[in-house]
Amino acid sequence: VTEQEWRDPARAPSPEGVRRAAGKIAALLPRTPLLPLEVEGRTLWCKAEMCQPIGAFKIRGAWHRLSDLTPEERARGVVGVSSGNHAQGVAWAARRLGIAATIVMPRNAPKAKLAATRALGATIRLYERPGEDRDAIAADLVARTGATLVHAYGDPWVIEGQGTAGIEAAAQLEARIGRGPDRIVTPCGGGGLAAGLALACPDAAIHIAEPEGWDDVLRSLAAGAILPVADMSWPTDCDALQTPRTFPINFAVLRARVSGGAAVSRAEVAAAMRLAFERLHLAVEPGGAAALAAILAGKVEVTDATVVLLSGGNVDRETFLRLIGD
Amino acid sequence: VTEQEWRDPARAPSPEGVRRAAGKIAALLPRTPLLPLEVEGRTLWCKAEMCQPIGAFKIRGAWHRLSDLTPEERARGVVGVSSGNHAQGVAWAARRLGIAATIVMPRNAPKAKLAATRALGATIRLYERPGEDRDAIAADLVARTGATLVHAYGDPWVIEGQGTAGIEAAAQLEARIGRGPDRIVTPCGGGGLAAGLALACPDAAIHIAEPEGWDDVLRSLAAGAILPVADMSWPTDCDALQTPRTFPINFAVLRARVSGGAAVSRAEVAAAMRLAFERLHLAVEPGGAAALAAILAGKVEVTDATVVLLSGGNVDRETFLRLIGD
Numbered sequence: 001v002t003e004q005e006w007r008d009p010a011r012a013p014s015p016e017g018v019r020r021a022a023g024k025i026a027a028l029l030p031r032t033p034l035l036p037l038e039v040e041g042r043t044l045w046c047k048a049e050m051c052q053p054i055g056a057f058k059i060r061g062a063w064h065r066l067s068d069l070t071p072e073e074r075a076r077g078v079v080g081v082s083s084g085n086h087a088q089g090v091a092w093a094a095r096r097l098g099i100a101a102t103i104v105m106p107r108n109a110p111k112a113k114l115a116a117t118r119a120l121g122a123t124i125r126l127y128e129r130p131g132e133d134r135d136a137i138a139a140d141l142v143a144r145t146g147a148t149l150v151h152a153y154g155d156p157w158v159i160e161g162q163g164t165a166g167i168e169a170a171a172q173l174e175a176r177i178g179r180g181p182d183r184i185v186t187p188c189g190g191g192g193l194a195a196g197l198a199l200a201c202p203d204a205a206i207h208i209a210e211p212e213g214w215d216d217v218l219r220s221l222a223a224g225a226i227l228p229v230a231d232m233s234w235p236t237d238c239d240a241l242q243t244p245r246t247f248p249i250n251f252a253v254l255r256a257r258v259s260g261g262a263a264v265s266r267a268e269v270a271a272a273m274r275l276a277f278e279r280l281h282l283a284v285e286p287g288g289a290a291a292l293a294a295i296l297a298g299k300v301e302v303t304d305a306t307v308v309l310l311s312g313g314n315v316d317r318e319t320f321l322r323l324i325g326d
Numbered sequence: 327v328t329e330q331e332w333r334d335p336a337r338a339p340s341p342e343g344v345r346r347a348a349g350k351i352a353a354l355l356p357r358t359p360l361l362p363l364e365v366e367g368r369t370l371w372c373k374a375e376m377c378q379p380i381g382a383f384k385i386r387g388a389w390h391r392l393s394d395l396t397p398e399e400r401a402r403g404v405v406g407v408s409s410g411n412h413a414q415g416v417a418w419a420a421r422r423l424g425i426a427a428t429i430v431m432p433r434n435a436p437k438a439k440l441a442a443t444r445a446l447g448a449t450i451r452l453y454e455r456p457g458e459d460r461d462a463i464a465a466d467l468v469a470r471t472g473a474t475l476v477h478a479y480g481d482p483w484v485i486e487g488q489g490t491a492g493i494e495a496a497a498q499l500e501a502r503i504g505r506g507p508d509r510i511v512t513p514c515g516g517g518g519l520a521a522g523l524a525l526a527c528p529d530a531a532i533h534i535a536e537p538e539g540w541d542d543v544l545r546s547l548a549a550g551a552i553l554p555v556a557d558m559s560w561p562t563d564c565d566a567l568q569t570p571r572t573f574p575i576n577f578a579v580l581r582a583r584v585s586g587g588a589a590v591s592r593a594e595v596a597a598a599m600r601l602a603f604e605r606l607h608l609a610v611e612p613g614g615a616a617a618l619a620a621i622l623a624g625k626v627e628v629t630d631a632t633v634v635l636l637s638g639g640n641v642d643r644e645t646f647l648r649l650i651g652d
């Protein structure tokens with residue numbers, strides 16, 4: 001591919017792009033742990049992404065995207081749209097690269113995520129969820145400033161970057177049991193992580209977990225066309241997975257690669273958070289526990305080489321206490 | 327050294343022994359993460375030992391000890407004495423090596439630790455704390471069965487094994503900032519981990535943290551002789567650090583190498599647990615948070631290359647909720 005081709009934001013994400021991103025991430029950050037967890041007599045391998053500096057996998061895609069910007073693009077800044085984890089990823093990468101970042105975030109985002117994004121030096125533009133259209137707000141900012149939009153999932157660099165978690169997990173599993181994963185189970189919001197993992201691990205079956213009421217990707221896959229979330233006011237604790245709809249760039253990969261999945265209830269998510277606390281000693285945020293929840297609920301089976309993504313840990317203390325205390 | 331010399335349980339632990347243990351641990355378990363944490367403008371490097379399969383560093387010493395037993399010794403079994411983390415370490419290593427293990431544990435140990443030790447297949451002999459003498463109970467078991475005593479800290483293999491956390495941390499820090507630690511801050515119960523770290527990292531100053539009322543090692547260092555805990559009924563949440571006194575084998579190393587330390591209050595420990603939850607997304611048990619507590623309380627300073635041990639995460643849910651919820 002020519003430089004012009006891979007610099008095109010409308011290009012498709014590629015396995016080669018994931019490998020290039022993996023080299024950049026390996027030079028920047030240590031691997032997150034891959035921790036064994038016994039589930040009904042089988043070993044499940046948990047990729048602990050809350051151990052990233054920003055507490056979630058989103059640092060991967062943001063770094064791949066921002067570090068590929070030209071000097072001219074860097075000078076004009078970046079705009080992100082996020083409920084909090086992508087926000088921190090973009091803010092972290094921007095601070096490290098000396099790029100000005102503005103993030104469009106919902107007013108009801110977890111306090112921990114708002115505070116952490118601010119602490120990383122980003123400018124925050126709040127919006128009301130539901131009600132305001134965050135993509136329209138971001139588009140307006142981009143039009144006025146010439147900044148680069150770094151979408152939370154509908155972006156080829158972001159998808160490739162998130163896939164680096166799969167490259168790492170495959171190498172770690174190979175070192176532990178002599179083979180890579182045959183199944184990867186992942187939380188799914190807009191589909192950036194799921195699509196990245198699919199590109200990273202062509203031999204693994206991809207299973208996705210979404211919160212009940214926010215299972216638009218599963219419904220889209222069943223329908224063969226992108227469907228939006230039906231009721232954006234549906235209650236969920238999984239703020240990180242509250243995406244209105246997936247994008248064509250994600251859907252193209254998911255449609256070809258997703259083998260199964262499940263919608264999980266609030267109680268199932270809370271049970272997964274409790275188990276991760278008790279057995280792995282990790283704080284997992286609700287959205288980050290969705291895939292483990294699907295497994296524990298018996299909705300996705302564990303194979304001989306299953307990797308599950310514990311995708312983040314940015315949860316307010318009160319929310320955590322309420323959910324694991326029940 | 328001859329085989330006879332290094333097989334002598336009365337031998338002194340050595341840096342060479344730590345390096346041999348590090349090779350065995352590296353072949354068995356992945357490194358635990360070394361996570362950066364900003365504390366008042368400096369980066370503190372946190373060694374996250376709750377990511378071990380048993381949720382604490384104790385797997386290191388237990389593995390080094392049990393894997394060095396002869397076939398004849400293995401056949402006679404092992405006896406451990408522990409409030410829970412060493413118990414799990416011995417049980418885990420024993421199960422893997424096919425050795426029968428009996429662990430002497432206090433009746434008031436955390437439920438999570440009792441359950442986990444049982445789940446690993448060990449036989450548990452309960453005792454009352456305070457009241458019964460756990461070392462006498464263990465000695466009686468050993469006398470009757472011919473089993474090998476695997477002491478929680480007063481054992482050269484155990485000390486060397488715990489030191490492997492320092493070998494790992496030094497290599498990880500070198501990879502991140504181009505140098506090893508100049509200071510290591512660690513929770514201290516009987517002094518097995520602290521002595522092991524001292525042997526592992528000869529260029530680092532060793533600082534220890536003990537719970538208020540259980541600061542017998544700090545008092546012993548000040549007095550130049552081993553002093554026991556004055557009041558074994560003193561209330562503390564740090565069950566892992568409730569050791570009645572250090573042993574000469576530990577004290578010899580600590581006396582030569584400990585540069586400083588502090589006793590920490592229950593409130594300081596709880597504050598450290600909250601910070602580790604909020605910023606690192608980790609569940610740290612009270613005893614495992616003592617060293618971080620000393621740093622946050624301003625009792626031990628952070629240098630340019632300070633490593634702190636977060637030594638375990640085996641805490642009951644109710645205790646965790648009570649301590650981080652305040």
